Amino acid sequence: MFSRIDHKAVEALLHGQGCANNLKMLLENREIGLVWTEPLLNSILDSFSLVLSSFQNMGGHVSERSSKKKICGIEGIESYRDESPTPRPDDGFTWRKYGQKPIKDSLHQRCYYRCTYAKDRNCNATKRVQKIQDNPPVYRTTYLRKHVCKDFAVHDDTYGSEMIQFDQVVSKQVMPQLTTMNHQAITMEEEDTYNIQECDINDYLVDDDQFWANQFPPFPSEDPMFF
DNA sequence: GGGATTTGACCGTG
DNA sequence: CACGGTCAAATCCC
Numbered sequence: 001m002f003s004r005i006d007h008k009a010v011e012a013l014l015h016g017q018g019c020a021n022n023l024k025m026l027l028e029n030r031e032i033g034l035v036w037t038e039p040l041l042n043s044i045l046d047s048f049s050l051v052l053s054s055f056q057n058m059g060g061h062v063s064e065r066s067s068k069k070k071i072c073g074i075e076g077i078e079s080y081r082d083e084s085p086t087p088r089p090d091d092g093f094t095w096r097k098y099g100q101k102p103i104k105d106s107l108h109q110r111c112y113y114r115c116t117y118a119k120d121r122n123c124n125a126t127k128r129v130q131k132i133q134d135n136p137p138v139y140r141t142t143y144l145r146k147h148v149c150k151d152f153a154v155h156d157d158t159y160g161s162e163m164i165q166f167d168q169v170v171s172k173q174v175m176p177q178l179t180t181m182n183h184q185a186i187t188m189e190e191e192d193t194y195n196i197q198e199c200d201i202n203d204y205l206v207d208d209d210q211f212w213a214n215q216f217p218p219f220p221s222e223d224p225m226f227f
Numbered sequence: 228g229g230g231a232t233t234t235g236a237c238c239g240t241g
Numbered sequence: 242c243a244c245g246g247t248c249a250a251a252t253c254c255c
Contacts, residue, residue, distance in 0.1 A: 096230090096231065096232085097231075097232060097233080098232090098247070098249095099233090099234085099246070099248080100234075101244090101245065101246075101247095103244085103245075104244065104245085110245085112245095112246070112247075114247095116231095126246095128246090
């Protein structure tokens with residue numbers, strides 16, 4: 001059960017190491033500047049976040065098949081969840097809000113968005129955004145289904161992948177939410193009605209509620225891990 | 228006027 | 242019947 005997550009973790013660590021080396025070169029050559037360093041720093045931080053979340057997942061409640069929800073690595077993403085201090089206004093896609101609902105046992109309403117090109121390009125990607133904590137504000141964004149609207153321009157099956165290039169160092173297959181800000185974890189939710197791409201379910205199945213309870217203890221939380 | 232947002236109604240599921 | 246997700250008419254904004 002370790003193989004795939006371990007592989008992802010090693011990849012992420014290697015990537016982070018590469019970015020760190022590149023950053024070091026820039027610093028040594030005094031080619032320092034926010035434009036160059038910020039993406040590198042973000043990339044490094046993202047690598048560590050990915051590794052940490054992978055190991056948190058492994059230490060959690062792996063392989064309970066009672067829940068239909070699963071956690072997955074970067075590849076094969078069909079849907080995933082992200083929690084951030086902002087509702088992530090720019091995740092690489094444009095969204096149109098189509099609903100808002102109060103959720104039981106939650107102080108905040110949940111907002112429903114679908115891809116702006118839902119009709120034009122038959123893209124049925126949606127996302128849900130819900131504020132899960134007030135102070136500091138934390139938003140949970142759940143992405144559902146896969147964008148097909150960008151297939152017009154990018155022939156890549158990976159959700160929202162983009163490429164960032166710094167001299168010879170290339171960061172590939174970077175998910176949109178990983179490029180701009182810290183996040184705590186990524187999970188996938190399988191929905192039976194959607195044609196989910198297969199990733200190794202046995203490796204990633206967890207109990208979703210328990211996982212997120214671990215990620216965000218009931219408010220108020222003193223956990224310095226997240227703030 | 229057209230596109231985006233709001234919001235109550237509707238529907239499916241458990 | 243409660244709840245969550247979606248629809249669609251009304252409204253807002255540029």
